[in-house]
Amino acid sequence: MNPTKLNIGSKDVINTLPEALIHHILSFLPTREAASTSLLSRKWRYLFAFVPNLDFDDPLRMRADSLYNQEKTELHRTFIDFVDRVLGLQGKFPVNGFSLRCGNGVDDVVVTRWILKALELGVTDLDLRIALDCYDPLFPPQVLASKSLVRLRIGARNGTAYGVGSGLTIDVDKHVSLPKLKTLYIDSVMIGNQTDTCLDKLLSGCHVLEELTLIGLLWFHWESCSLSVPTLKRLTLCVDDHHEWPKSVTFDAPALVYFEYSDTVALKYPKVNLDSLVEASLRLKVGYDMVGDATNLLLGISNVQILYLSASTLEVLTFCCKAIPIFNNLTRLTIESNTEVGWESLPNLLNNCPNLKTLVFKGLQHKATDSCGNVCRCKAWENVPNCLSSSPVKALKIKLKFGGKFDSELEQIKHFLESMPHLEKLTIYYDDASTDDSPVKVSEELHELPSVASPKCKIQVISNTISLSFTVPSSSSMKWIAPLL
Template sequence: MERMESQKRNKETFDRISYLPEPILHHILSFLSTKDALKTSFLSKSWSNLWTSIRILDFDEFTFYNKDVMFYYHGELGDEEDDDKIKWELKKQFADLIDRSLLPLEGQNIRELNINFDHIDDSILMTRVDPWVRFALTNVSLFRLDFSCGEPLEYCPENMYQLPPCSFPSKFLKVMELSCCQFMALEHNISFPCLETVILNQVQLYDTSVTDLIANSPHLESLYLESCWFSTHFIIDAPQSQLKYLVLDSNDVDEQCHISVPSLLHIQFFGVMPSNISVENLSNLIDARLEFRYSVYSIYGGMLEMLCELLNAMDHAKTLTLSNFCLQILSLLEAGVAELREYLPSPLYNLKHLTVKTDLNNYALVGLACLLRISPNLEAFSIEFSYDNVRLVFGDDLFSEEYKHISKLDDSEFWESQLLLFPCLSHLEKVEINKFGGQKFEMGLVKYLLQKSFLLKEMVIIHDKCNNDELEFLKELFKSRVCNTSAVM
C-alpha cells in the first residue's frame, strides 16, 4: 500500500515539461514576456540557457520593477538625495540586466529588440547604451530605443544620447524606431543596406543627418519624423533614393523645411505649419495630405503663398487631403486683394479624390469652393466634419472689410449663390460625408451636390447626431431633386 502511494506521489511530482523536446520548449517560451522568460533560467540547470531561443526581446525599465521599488523610483519615500542614489542604482541594475541578457545572444539573428529607458543625463549610464546599439546594428531586424518614459517632451532636453555610436555598417536592420535622442550626421563608412523603415520621434536632428541616412540606406522606403527638433534648416535632398513614404509631424512654427525626393509616392504633413516650407521634384507623387493644425490664431498672406506653392508642387497627386486650417487659408483667395489672387494654384488636373476635414465655418466654406474650382477632374469627394471651435484672426491690414465679414454670410444658401458651376461636377461619381450632423450648412452642401452632379453614382452619409426628421428630409431630397436618377444613397 505504501509502495503504491509512493509511486503515485512520484508520478504527480514528475517534471514532464522539462522532458519535452527542446523545439516545443522554445515554442512555449516564445509566448512569455522577456522578464518571465529570463526567470526560467533559475528553474534548473537544463533550463538555464533555454531562454536564449527567444527572438523578441523587450526591456522596459518600468515593467521590471515591482510596486515597492516604483515608490522609491518616483521619489515618494526618502529625501531627494537618497532618492537620486536609489534611482541611479536601479538604472544601473537595469543596465546590468540588459548587458547579461544580450551577451549570450551575440551573433544570433534577433527578430526584435525593444529598449525603453527613462531619459538619462548621466555620462556613465549613457555609455552603457552604446553596446546595446552596437548589438542591434549587428544582430537585430527591428530595433526600438525609447528614452521618453512614455510621455511627450515639451522642449528638447540637453545631453540626450547620441546615435549612432559606431562607425560600421548594419547588415540586418530593417526597421529602426528612436525616441528622445540625438541623431548625428553619418560617417561615410556607415550604411544600412537592409533598412526599410525609420521612425524618429522627438529626436534632435543635425545638419544633413536625415539626407545622409537616406543616402546610406538604399532600400529605405518609409520615413516618419514626429515632433523632431532641427538645429538649422531642415533639408531632405535625395535625388537617387528609393523613399516612397514620408511623414512630417512638426511642432515648431519657426522651422524651415525643404524637401526634394523624386521617388516619393506618399507625403503627409501634420502638426503646426512651419514658417517656411517648400517641396519640389515630386513627379511620382500619388497621395498628398496637408493636415496642418492651428499654429497661431492669425492667418497671413504669406501662409497662402506657401500653401499654394505646396499644391502646385503636388499637382501629380491623384488623392489629396486638407485640414480645416488649410481651407481657411485658401479663403484668402477671395480677400479682394490683387496680390493674393496672384497665388491662385494651377488646376490640379490629376486629382481624382479630394478629402477635407473641416467644420465648414464660413471661411472654410469659401476655401472649399476655391479648392473645388481648381480640381476639374474630381471623381470622388470625401468630407469629414470635425468641430474644433477655433476661429482665426486675419492678421494683414490689406484684407478688405467685405472679406472680414464673410462670417455673416448665409452658409445654408452659400452653394446656391455660386454663379458658375464647378467643373468637377461633370465628373464627380461618389460623395462620402462622415459625421453628418444635419446642420443647415451641411444640408445645403448635400442638396447642391445632388442637384448639380451629373454623373453622381453614389452618395454615402454617415450620420453622427442627425435626428429622424432630418434623415427623412435627406431621403425625400434624394428622391425628388437628384440630378442623376440612377444614383444610389
Template sequence: MAVKDRDRISNLPDVLLDNILSSLPTKDAVATSVLSWRWRWAFTWVRCLDFDDSPISHCVEYSHLIDSFPSFKAFVDNILQACQSERTTTFRLHFAKNNISRCLSHYCSEECLPEMELEHLYAWMKFPLTRGVTQIDICARVQNPGKLPSALYSCRTLEVLKLNVTFDLEVPLSMCLPNLKELHLTKYDFPVDDSVSRLVSSCPSLELLALEGHLTPSSPFSISSPSLRRLTINFLVWDGRPRSKLVLDVPNLEYLMYQDVLAMQYSIGDLNSLVEAEVDTMLFYTSERQIDNILSFLSPLSNVRRLFLMRGCVEAVNYCG
C-alpha cells in the same frame, strides 16, 4: 496513462522553442524557465530581445514604481550576459517612454528623466550590432545624453531602425547603412545642421522615412533620396515663425504626409510617382505671399490620386476662390 503523463514540452525541437520564445517579451520568455528542465535555459538562445520598463514612470509630478528601475537595469544586464545565441535579429529597448509624450509637450523637464551612465547604456545599444541584427527599436530618454554610438551608423545588416532618444545625432562623415529600408526618428530637438540629410543620403536602400519632433523653423530642411517610397514629416510647431526653406528631391515617392510651419521657399522635385499625400501647413495669418508659398508647394502634387488638405492649405484654396 503513459500518453497522458508524457512531457510534450520537453520533446519540442529547439527551433520551435526558439520561435515561441522569440515572439514573447523577454521578461515573459525568461519566466518560461520554470516550466520544466527542458525550458530552464531555453531563453538564452532567443534571437529577438524585447526590454520594456513599463509601467515605470520617472516623471517628478506623476512618478510610479521608480524604485523598480534599478531592478530593470539589472535584468537587462543579466539577460545580455546570459545570451548564448550568436544571432540577435531583433533588438527592442524601451524605457522612460511614459515620459516621452509629456516631454515633447513641454510638460516634463530633464529632472523627469532617469539617470544612467552613458557607457552602461552604450553597452546595451552596441550588443546586437555584431550579431546580424536586422531591426533595432530604441526608445530611451535620459539625463545628460551624449552622442549615439558611432557603430550604429555602420551596421551592414540593419534593415529597420527606430530611434526615439535624447542623444545627439552627430552623423559621421563616412557612415553607410547599405541595407536600411526603414528609418523612424523622433527627437525633441532635431539638429539644425545637415545631419538628418546626410543620414538619409547614406542609406541607398531606404524606402520609408518617418520624422517627428521639433526643428527650429528658421532652419532649412532637405531630403534627397532616389529610393524613398514613403515619407512622413511631422514637425511640432511652437511659434509662428516660418521655415526658411524646404527641399524635397524624392522622384520615386508614392506616399507623403507633411506637417510643418509654412516655408518661405519650396524646392520640390519631380513627384510623378506620388499616389497619396496629406498636407498640413500652419498658416498663422493670411497674406498673398503666404498663399503663393503654399500654392508653390501644392503645385507639384497636381498628379496625385488622393490628396488630403488640412488647415492652412484649405484656407489658401478658399482664399484663391
C-alpha cells in the same frame, strides 16, 4: 482526432518540441514574459535567451512619479540586471530584433552598452524609445555604420512618461553608412548640430531607404531643408513647432508613393519632385505673417490619386497659394472642416479635379465667408457658377459632427443632393449617442426632398445603432439594412 494519440495529457509534450520551434514561439512574447518560462524545467532555464527578438521595457517608464526614490532605484537596478543577464546569456547567438524602452534613471553608458551588444549580434531591427536626462549624450556612432540594420527607430514617444525629448543627439559629423537600411523612424531627436546640411548627411548614407518618418523636428536652427532620397517610397514629416519654419524646403523623391506632411507652410519650395506619388496627406498651417508660398508644393503633388486636406490646409490654399493646379489623376479627396476656417478655396479646388470619383467630408461646419461660392449655403448666392453642378463625383461620404448645428449640416447635405448630377451614392455617418437627432429623423428629412440632381442616387444613413437606405425622390418606404453593434 483522438487526444490520446497526441499525448496531450503527457507532461513531456512541450519538451518534445524542437528547440527552434520553442524559440520561435517565445519570440512572440515580451522578453520578461519569455524569461518566466525558465521556471518550467531545467531544459527551459536558458531557452528564452536564444529567441530571435529581444524586447525590454523599463517598468518605471510609465509610473516613475508615483514611487519613492528608493523604490525607483531598486526597480531600475532590477531592470538593468535583467537586461545584462539576458544579453550575457545570449553569447554570440544572433538577434533579429532588439527593442528597448526606458526612461530617466537608466544611465546613458548602460544604454550605450546594450545598443553596442545588439549591433555585435547582427541586429536587423533596432527599436529605441529612450528618454534620458538631457541632450548631452550622443547616439552611439556605431549604429550609423551598421552593415546589418534594415529597420531603425529612435525616439521617446508612444507612452513615455518623460516628455517629448529623447535625450539623444545623432552625430552626423562622423561617417554614415547604412547599406541595408530600408526604414528609418526618428521622433524628437536632435540631428547633429541642426545645420542645414545635417539631415542631408544622414540620408546620404542610406542607399536603399524606402520609408522615412521624421517627427518633432525644430526649424529654428535651419535656414533650409532638403529631403533627397531616390529610393524613398513613403515619407512622413511632422513638425511640432509651428512658430518657426524654414525658408526653403526641397522634396526630391521620384519613387515616393505615400507622402504625409504636417508643418507651417515654408517660404518657398524650390524643388518638388514626386513623380510617382499615389497618396498624400497635408496638414499645413498659415504662418503669422502669411508670407509662405505653397504653390510649387501643390504643383509637385498634382499627379496624386488620393488626397487628404486638413481644415488649416484649406486656409493655406486660400492665402498662400497663387493658383490651385489641375489634379487630373485625383479620384478620392477627403476634406476636414472646422468652424474656424472657411471654404474659400474649395470651389476652385473642386473645379480643378476633373476625374474625382469619391469626395469625403469630415464634418461640414465651417466659417461663413463671402467667397465660398455655391459650394455651400452659408450665403445667399446669386449668379455665381455652381461648381457642384459640373462635379463628376459619384460617391459622397460625410462624417457628421452635429455639435448643436444639426439643421445647418442637414441643409448642406440637401444642397449637395440638389446640385450634384452624377452622384450615385451618398453615405452619412455619425454617432447618434452624441446627439438627440436620430438616424430616422435624418433619413426622413432627406427622404422628403421634392427633387435631386441625380434621381438614381442611393442614400445610406449609418449610425452606431442602425443603418437606413433609400432613394430620393421615392414613394417607397425606407429600408432597414441592418442593425449595427
